Amino acid sequence: MPDTLILPAIPAVANPELQRALQHKIDHKTKPLGALGRLEALALRLGLIQQSLSPVITAPQIRVFAADHGLARHGVSAYPGEVTAQMVHNFLRGGAAINVFARQHGIALKVVDAGVNAHFEPHPALIDGKIRHGSRDALAEPAMSTDECRRALRFGMALVADMPGNLLLPGEMGIGNTSAASLLLARLGDLPLAQCTGRGTGLDEAGLARKTQILQRVLARHADASAPLDALAALGGLEIAMMAGALIQAASQRRILLLDGFIAGVALLVAERLAPGVRQYAVFAHRSAEPGHRHLLRLLDAAPLLDLDLRLGEGSGAALAYPLLQSACAFVNEMASFSEAGVSGDNHAAP
Numbered sequence: 001m002p003d004t005l006i007l008p009a010i011p012a013v014a015n016p017e018l019q020r021a022l023q024h025k026i027d028h029k030t031k032p033l034g035a036l037g038r039l040e041a042l043a044l045r046l047g048l049i050q051q052s053l054s055p056v057i058t059a060p061q062i063r064v065f066a067a068d069h070g071l072a073r074h075g076v077s078a079y080p081g082e083v084t085a086q087m088v089h090n091f092l093r094g095g096a097a098i099n100v101f102a103r104q105h106g107i108a109l110k111v112v113d114a115g116v117n118a119h120f121e122p123h124p125a126l127i128d129g130k131i132r133h134g135s136r137d138a139l140a141e142p143a144m145s146t147d148e149c150r151r152a153l154r155f156g157m158a159l160v161a162d163m164p165g166n167l168l169l170p171g172e173m174g175i176g177n178t179s180a181a182s183l184l185l186a187r188l189g190d191l192p193l194a195q196c197t198g199r200g201t202g203l204d205e206a207g208l209a210r211k212t213q214i215l216q217r218v219l220a221r222h223a224d225a226s227a228p229l230d231a232l233a234a235l236g237g238l239e240i241a242m243m244a245g246a247l248i249q250a251a252s253q254r255r256i257l258l259l260d261g262f263i264a265g266v267a268l269l270v271a272e273r274l275a276p277g278v279r280q281y282a283v284f285a286h287r288s289a290e291p292g293h294r295h296l297l298r299l300l301d302a303a304p305l306l307d308l309d310l311r312l313g314e315g316s317g318a319a320l321a322y323p324l325l326q327s328a329c330a331f332v333n334e335m336a337s338f339s340e341a342g343v344s345g346d347n348h349a350a351p
C-alpha cells in the first residue's frame, strides 16, 4: 500500500462579518483614522487568525530546526558544515543571537535536531527528531527519499500538535540551507535560479558564481521533481521539511506563524503548496538581505514588518518583530474608544 501523507485541514481565516467588526473597533479608538498605519492591518490579521475581536498572544514558542546538507561539501557556503553542530551546542548553552532575543522578550526556545551530522547528549532544550545524519548530496541523488521527507514533515506536525501557546516562531540552522531554499523557490515559484540565489553566509563574487553554477546543475539533475513533495525531497533540507510540517500543523490549529527570513519563508511556500491556506496564518517579520527573499515575498503577496538588512536566520528576525505583535494586540484590547474617553471627532469613522 502506498504510504500517503495525511495533512490536516486548514480552517478558513476570511470572515467578512468579523473583519467589519474588528475594523469598526480599530476605527473608533482614540486616534486619527488609520493613524496606527500597518499596525492596524496587523491587528486585523491577528484577530482574523484567532477569529476574535480581542486577539491575544499566549506562551510564544521558538523552534529552531537544525540539519546538515549534503550539498555543503561543494563549497556552496562561506562556512564549513561543522558549524551546524557547533551552533546547536551554542544554542543549548544560550549564546546565539536567537537565545539573546528570546531571553529579551521572554519567548520559550527549543532546538530540534532534524538531521545534524553529530550526536547530542539529551538536553532539556533539545528535541531529537533526527531523520538521518544530514541530507544527501542533491547534486548526485535526491536529498531525501520521499519516505524520509514524509517522516520529516510528520515529525514537524507532531512536534507542534501538543505545543503550548498560540504563536510559533520557526527558526533554522543548517550550513548550506540557503542553497536548498533557493532551489525550492526556483522550482516551486517557477523563477530563474539567478534571481533566487544569493551570498548566504557571505560568499564573495566568485563564490556566488560557483554556487549558482552548482545549483543550476542540481535543478537540471532533478528536472522532473515538480510536485511539491517531490521537489522538497529532491532539493532538500530536512530542517526545511520539518519546518513545513510544523507550519501546516500550527495553521490547522489556528496558531499565528511569525516568519523569519528567506529559509523560513521558503518553508512556508512549501507548506502552502502542500496544504493551501497555511499562508493566511503567516505574519512576515522582515525583509532579508538575501536577494531571493524579495521575490519570495512578491510571490506570496507579503509585506514584511521590518527591513533591517538582516541575513542571519535562526528565527532572529521573528524574535525581533515579536513586540510589534504584542503592541498590535495591546492597542486593540486596551486603547479607549472616542465614546469611552469622551473625545470628540468620532464622526470620521464609518458608523
Ligand SMILES: Cc1cc2ncn([C@H]3O[C@H](COP(=O)(O)O)[C@@H](O)[C@H]3O)c2cc1C
Pocket (backbone or CB within 6 Å): 076, 077, 078, 079, 083, 087, 172, 173, 174, 175, 176, 177, 178, 179, 199, 200, 201, 202, 312, 313, 314
Ligand atoms: C556562525 C553562524 C551562525 C548562523 N546562524 C544562522 N546561520 C545561517 O546561515 C546558514 C545559511 O547560509 P549558507 O547557505 O551560506 O550556509 C544557515 O545555517 C542559517 O541559519 C548561521 C551561519 C553561521 C556561519
Ligand SMILES: O=C(O)c1cccnc1
Pocket (backbone or CB within 6 Å): 178, 200, 201, 260, 261, 262, 263, 264, 288, 289, 290, 293, 310, 311, 312, 313, 314
Ligand atoms: O534570511 C535568512 O533566513 C538567511 C539569510 C542568510 C543566511 N541564513 C539565513
